[in-house]
Amino acid sequence: MSPALISEAKRKILNLYHDDGYLLAEVTEEITPGSADNMKNLTLHIKEGKKVRIKDIEFKNNEQFSASRLRRIMKETKKRNLWLLKIGEFDRKKFQEDKQLLVDFYNKEGYRDFEIISDSIHYSDDNKSIYLTLELYEGPRYKYRNIIFTGNNLFTTEQLHRVLGINSGDYYNRQEQEMAIYDRINGLYMDRGYLYFNIVPQEIPVGEDELDLLLNITENHQVSVGRINIVGNDRTHENVIRRELKIFPGDIFSREALIRSQREIFIMNYFSDVVPDIVPYSEDEVDVEITVKEKSSDRANLSFSISQTYGLIGGGGLEFNNFRGRGQQLRVSYQQGTNYSIYGTRTNAYKSASISFTDPWIFDSPNLVGFSIFYTERGYSSSYYYYPYDLTQRGASLRWGRRFRWPDNYFRGTWIFSGSKKEYHNLNETYLEQVLLGRDKTTNISLTQIISRDSRDAPEFPTRGSVLSWSTTLAGWFLGGTEHFVKNIFNLDFYTPTFWKLVLYNSVEVGLIQKIRDDSIIPPDERFIMGGAGMVYGTPLRGYDDNAISPVPLSATGSTYSYWGGETMFKYTLEYRVPISENPTIYGLLFAEAGNTWMNLKTTDPFNLRRSAGFGVRFYMPALGMIGVDLGYGFDDIDPEGYSGHGIPEGWKTHFIFGMPF
Known part of the structure; x- marks a missing residue:
């Protein structure tokens, strides 16, 4: 037992306390005789003190x-x-x-x-x-004087200057310089197969506040891709992963293609992690190994919400998002709600059942095929802004889609042919004549085209990228049926990373529906309504009751009709999302929204919007899907003319969502 050993032990203990903020901690030693002549007992007494x-x-x-x-x-x-x-x-x-x-x-x-x-x-x-x-x-604040490249043969100096993005006269920025060199310049070469490319920066101060940046390049030779190995796919078939790849055996290696392949595999939402690795095989060839970690993508889905119209709405279903491990989607769902209307004596009812199947890569080609069968019952509501009738609807649809290469390979198109029969019951004669032109049964035969682009970097909590969708539905005309209209809905969502891991989410949605024959109708269930969480139908707008926002027309006598529905719609959403957990995905959010629907294009006023703000939380749970709750404050009355709330703000509303994304 040496003094040096005791001193070292005391020092380590003190460092442990000091690192945790206990700077006043003290350690003293006490040495007492041991059980033998050549042994001693060492006791270290610690006085922790308070955290300073x-x-x-x-x-x-x-x-x-x-x-x-x-x-x-x-x-x-x-x-x-x-x-x-x-x-x-x-x-x-x-x-x-x-x-x-x-x-x-x-x-x-x-x-x-x-x-x-x-x-x-x-x-x-x-x-x-x-x-x-x-x-x-602090020292002087430097500017770049000259930026010089040496050893570059593949690209000209002018090309490298444009990619670098740093110019003579710019203030020195080490973070930007490292990104320009090791991301932009390095990526330029690696995207063309120069995997062993090397660049060595040299900063040469000149005078008091200038420097020359010398970039010494060693290009080396191109490398091609040998084998591509998939590891960890215990459930998903290998071809489901391989068909998403943008890099193939025999290709010249490309870092961009490898990163894009990682994104395409991850966005399927079958895996919790996708890790690509480069394994050198020879001087001119490398193997690519992609390790995936399977996660549960099939769900026994229980959904639940509270609607002023239909009260407690609940149901369930099965979602096989990776059916049989082949990347197919099979969904079976059933929902039912019931409520006693406080405005009358009728009991509202809601019932919905559907089954759908989609194969996004039929025969391993970039073609999507699918079908769906659905049945819906919506019960009467006496409130002026809900459907004042019973509706029964049954129908089916066929779907075909294709991935595009132009304008870029994020685009895809989907075409849906659908047909349905609708029966209206328990409606008054005025509504029957004014809205349905005396028809209590209608037939809808329609063709829908959806052009979309999805460049998100993740399926559950995107931090960058966007989702664009333009849907056009043609009903009737040469297709037949009794409903003749054209309906367009344009939607744009984009995600912007901010400081730390916070994400700014913006969404714009615009809708327009117009009839194409004077003697035809626009059915009320195709018109635009807004409000609530959109659990049953309609466009969500938190801070307001479900489906509460709709134009209310006047009759010839000056009285108001019951619910009508709008021909135009606009909505804007801003969210600030705060990540809480990555696995499972949990995040909080602050939101502000504004939207409205109007009787027709002539009466549309994009400055007359119903506004709301609030906060919420989202949970993505294995086998259950998305669970969410929002608390929103509606700043406006749903009917400023005074038919309902007499100009009083809607106030706080709580929206619960189980099993369906907002």
């Missing part, structure tokens, strides 16, 4: 940025806050990380030579708080 808090953070020689600005850069090392108990605790490890954040900040602003000369800790008189002092050297 940061009273203030001071900076020396900071001329370019204020102390308050620099304190904001430090993420974890903060001054004590009387209201937030955790704020102000000192953690040595996090302090080191925050010092690196200061270095990165100055380097990003052009201060290449910045360094923290020293840091010191001073205790308050009562030893309960500490003062941190950082002495800085």
